[in-house]
Amino acid sequence: MKKLCMIPLLAIACLLPLVSVQAAANTEITSVRVATRNDANKPFVRTVLDVSRKVTPRLYIDKSGRYVTVTLPNTKIDKNVQKQYDANSNVVSRIWLTQRSSGTDLNIKVPRQVTAQDVKVFTLPGDKKANRSDRVVVDVNDKSGKVKQWKHWGNESIGIHSSQNTKRTKTGGSSVTVPSYGGSASYSLTKGLKGKTICIDPGHGGSDTGALGAFSQEKNITLAISKKVQTLLQQAGANVIMTRTTDVDVYAPNDGAVEELQARCNIANAAKADAFVCIHIDSYSSADAGGVTAYYNSKTSHDAGLAKYIHNQNMKATNFQDRGVRTANFYVLLHTNMPATLLELGFISNPGEEKALNSEAQQQNFAESIVKGLADYFDNNGI
Template identity: 70%
Template sequence: MFKKLWILPLVMLVCLIPFVSAHAAAKPEITNVRTATRTDANTPFVRTVLDVSGKVNPKLYIDNSGEYVFVTLPNTGVAKNVPKTYKPNGNVVSRLTLETRSSGTDVTIKVPQAVTKNDLKVFTLPGVTGNKNSSRVVIDVNDKSGKVKPWRHWGDTNIGIKNGNTSKTNSRWNPANKQPASSVPAYSSSKTYSLTKGLQGKTIAIDPGHGGSDSGALGAYSKEKDVTLAISKKVASLLSAAGANVVMTRTTDVDVYAPYDGAVEELQARCNIANAAKADVFVCIHIDSFDSPSAGGVTAYYNSKTPYDYGLANYIHLQNMKATNFPDRGVKTANFYVLLHTNMPATLLELGFISNPGEERALNSDAQQQNFAESIVKGLADYFNHNGN
């Protein structure tokens, strides 16, 4: 009798173990951490984004000295492969660490100059994986040092629009052509783009990668800049026929900003054209390259600065893969400049590898270029017909 009484609690404990383990496994985890210095605001800032596998309600604390910021993620752990220490930008954030506790995880931020709540923003966004239960925690810390300079060409929306004949002497390297610093508008997530159905009346920005003094990747006999322009012009023609208003960052073999310009000037010029036109979407077309000729395939990149960037990339990519026999390299996140600095949903497409002999031949054929162009337009139609979702 007594033996049976002892056995019963043990049996009950064993039965509970699976339930306890299942509950523990359901605890949200930080699966990735990204940091970036943002200069597209009146006050530059360092942004940290934490991908979390579940929903979380972050809490912000600042110590009395103002030199330590704590963002607590209750009931949240850290995945095993995620580093615990980061050094984003010594002028703004000296060190960022993840410290796990029984009650959750603390994000501890050491800053070189004391901050107040006015210098910080903490908010959450939906996750980027398509999983409705995932989320992102965003932490912005303003620069207090004055050493991080904001992007100075923001106010000049004509950059890249009227300089198709710019000569080499008018490049940014000519001191006489330096422009005065202008006030940089604060980064805003306010929606100025349309998500209604149909291509009719939509303003669509098409950005053929590279051009002019920048050839892009080189194949055995062709240049990336020529292939991207050829595909882009076919896309523009099809979109115009569908009733869309097409804005191209270049229509000929030119630099958008100036010959031999810097990467930031060139890329911001492309963003400025789309932003000035208040485009509904931005599609950047590139061709990939690698040091091995066997590498190949099609990729679509996006950055979740809006809730609709993923949908744009995904709908176009699905149609791209119906238009070719190139391998499918998937839809991936990236911090490419043009994805971050456009005010509307944006995607960057890598339509094959110019370093792959078979893909280079196909990419230089009118048939494959037309197939890709038609697939991009079909993907855009799918995106708008699903209201961007």
């Protein structure tokens, strides 16, 4: 009889280590960030949760459509993580975390009814080399219509006081005043690089590696080319503003996209730059993809010219495919107060292009072509 009584006790004793191991294996929520994104087709509030390992979130919306819950099974909240967060009140009334025995709930109360079509939940993988955690991302669309969309900046009636709608000059010899969101900005279109203030933005950096190739990282290539551009522009008499000169995040390590990109725009805007050039390297799932692209947004009548002149020179500096000059709503193109272009100088996912992009010769060729393109742009008064 004693032996029979011992069997359940032994079974419980065997289970105890398993329970403690499972508790120790719980995924931790290590930080939470909330930001309003207005550079998409529809503005939204984004909540990002950094987690210690991959987790599969589940979305629930109550019958009223006013409460959104994202459940993260087998997770716990790190002791240093706060449990309540503020957000744009037009989109989200309240955000808070609730710890349960089976996991953690991210709770979002919204001022207007939402459906599953208004909420997007997805995960992003971590990167140990870049010290980047796995992430759970929750986007809630704006239903109020009160959050302005920067993609409409080309429409001068949006977000601009009537006194700022000044006419633009089409000839050189003077600065032109252009409308901007919440304030006016001026930039020079006179001939020559001498005396111009030009902001060069090496894409990514620090905790953000950018695209990864077989043996290199985008952030290192963009910085190498940008520093060569800086030297050449300074030799031509230009005042060069760099958003970064070393391998760092511009805003802060592991920051959100809005904070990081706005920090870069702030640098250019504060310097009252005459032109903004953002340098990137492209990537794709297929190794066959390749080529060079220049992007712009028609927020002023001179952005297209800036992209065109630089791209034309870039295509003389490489045998990569010409992918053309294209329009885009990239954040840095929309939030800078001066003509801006974002350059994709080849594909790091293409073995041949990755090898070339890491060579001193190709980096120098692109640096020289970017400077020549800038000279062409100013010599033609940005037209």
